[in-house]
Amino acid sequence: MTAAVPSRRVIVVGAGVTGLLTAVECARSGHRVTLLERGPVPNPESSSSDHHRVIRTLSADDADATGRMIAAHRRWLALETLLGAGFYRRVGVVTAVPRERLARVCAAGAAAGVPVRTVDPERLPHLRWPTGSAAVLEADGGVLLADRVLRAAARWLAAHPAVTVRPYSPVAGVDVDSAHVLLSGGEKLGADLVLVAAGPWTRDLVGHPVVLHRQTMVYLRPPADAARWWGTAPAAGGLGADGRAWVMPPGGGALLKISSDTVSREVSSTADGAAQDHAPWVARLFEAAPLSGLERYAVAAVKECHYATAADAGGAVLARVGPAVWSRPACGGSGFSQAPLVAGRIVDALMKGAA
Numbered sequence: 001m002t003a004a005v006p007s008r009r010v011i012v013v014g015a016g017v018t019g020l021l022t023a024v025e026c027a028r029s030g031h032r033v034t035l036l037e038r039g040p041v042p043n044p045e046s047s048s049s050d051h052h053r054v055i056r057t058l059s060a061d062d063a064d065a066t067g068r069m070i071a072a073h074r075r076w077l078a079l080e081t082l083l084g085a086g087f088y089r090r091v092g093v094v095t096a097v098p099r100e101r102l103a104r105v106c107a108a109g110a111a112a113g114v115p116v117r118t119v120d121p122e123r124l125p126h127l128r129w130p131t132g133s134a135a136v137l138e139a140d141g142g143v144l145l146a147d148r149v150l151r152a153a154a155r156w157l158a159a160h161p162a163v164t165v166r167p168y169s170p171v172a173g174v175d176v177d178s179a180h181v182l183l184s185g186g187e188k189l190g191a192d193l194v195l196v197a198a199g200p201w202t203r204d205l206v207g208h209p210v211v212l213h214r215q216t217m218v219y220l221r222p223p224a225d226a227a228r229w230w231g232t233a234p235a236a237g238g239l240g241a242d243g244r245a246w247v248m249p250p251g252g253g254a255l256l257k258i259s260s261d262t263v264s265r266e267v268s269s270t271a272d273g274a275a276q277d278h279a280p281w282v283a284r285l286f287e288a289a290p291l292s293g294l295e296r297y298a299v300a301a302v303k304e305c306h307y308a309t310a311a312d313a314g315g316a317v318l319a320r321v322g323p324a325v326w327s328r329p330a331c332g333g334s335g336f337s338q339a340p341l342v343a344g345r346i347v348d349a350l351m352k353g354a355a
Helices: 017-028 063-083 099-112 146-158 199-206 224-230 279-288 339-351
Strands: 009-013 032-036 053-055 093-098 116-119 133-138 142-144 163-166 171-175 180-183 188-190 193-196 210-221 235-239 245-248 256-260 264-267 298-310 317-322 325-330
Touching: 009 017, 017 032, 017 063, 017 146, 017 193, 017 339, 053 063, 053 245, 063 099, 063 146, 063 339, 093 099, 099 116, 099 133, 146 163, 171 199, 193 199, 193 339, 199 210, 199 298, 199 325, 210 279, 256 279, 317 339, 325 339
Parallel strands: 009 032, 009 193, 032 163, 093 235, 193 325
Antiparallel strands: 053 142, 093 133, 116 133, 171 180, 180 188, 210 256, 210 264, 210 298, 235 245, 245 256, 317 325
């Protein structure tokens, strides 16, 4: 028989999607968890808070990444049952690709067991496609209703006897050598393992170098004659004249959302330019024109969010920065969808006695 893993003390700093799901998995594995968050739980100012985030599995040029996302996809389906909430809209994800790469992308999907098929762009007339592009649909992809995920995980944790949720508990520092967490009020907490997943603020706590970005997102209401079409529309990427824009469809309480890499910019801190007029960035996003007839859509809201990428390699990262301290400072564009994988790695570290 396999010996039972002893219960350990885990501190999770940050109640975004990574922190919440890691706390869930640690509690399910029999560990005692303290979740610290600088604001309410869930926090609407968290970088995880949003109407929706895309989830897809195929990375045509990276078989390992595809394998990881297949595992994450399975875990998200299981989390819907565990958390007792429907938050995954499997509406599909369609991506524009250059026609010369179409066969390669479809072959990669077949090799990985990811169902993909080509779609005639003319059948998606409300999306604006780059010249010379084809469209590939990943049928099992879709959108995660982000705020619904956060609320469901927070409810589950609040009801679990092995979890202590501490909102309005800002952290002043983390001793990466001793795995002690210092709260702003002077209280010091110790644990067998600490995960710092405080989004853009993580680098200030553990000194993990990352690059901060501010992103503008615009939420729209479609014109009446297009509303029915949008009711069954997929998520879509690679749109606009330059192929850098994304569209998230409305549904499940979420609005239609557009964004683009063209309105992502580096900032020195979350406070840098916080009061900046976002109108020029909205105008630039409209110039990217991911939708046909965009002038007919009504702007319902504009949101500025922050995300971080690894300073050395870009993208997301999870790193062990001390004997018992892990850091998730960078989320990148796929940080939300990969959160179950981070949770699994932290549980593995506990099981292996890495702390």
